[in-house]
Amino acid sequence: MDIFQKEQMREAHEAESLRRRLLAAADFKAITETAAGRRFLRRLLAECGLMQAALYLHKDRPIDALEMAYHEGRRYIGRWLIGLFQDQPERYLQLLREQMDDEHV
Structure with a gap:
């Protein structure tokens, strides 16, 4: 394979990467343009527990490492969605x- 190839x-790889990023952005925009899509995202963000630190999940016992990793993984997904x-x-x-x-209804 020579330098030109x-x-x-x-x-080609960069073009494909750009195409995928643009498609993902268009998909997310389509979701956020509908009330149903935004409601779904709100529920998903709530499940991610963004405002809940894993260290303080239990008042009666310390959290173990696997449980903390699980909760931090959920929070990571929430931060990704916010991004x-x-x-x-x-x-x-x-x-x-x-x-x-909705909370005031």
């Missing part, structure tokens, strides 16, 4: 407003 392969909102912060604010409205 390697360069072509690198460019997806960086390109559309207005949708995240809308999600929070809808959550507040």
Whole structure:
């Protein structure tokens, strides 16, 4: 394989990577554009326990390492989801407003 073929392969790989990132962003945007999608994301974020530190889950006993890893993994997914909102912060604010409205009903 010569240098030109390697360069072509690198460019093809970069193009495919960009295509996948754009598709993922479009998919997330489609989810956040619907009320049902935002409700689902709210439930998913709640399950992630973003505001719950794993060390303080139990008042009566210390948490073991595997349980802590499990909870920290859930929190990681929540932080990842929040990060997806960086390109559309207005949708995240809308999600929070809808959550507040639903809690007051």
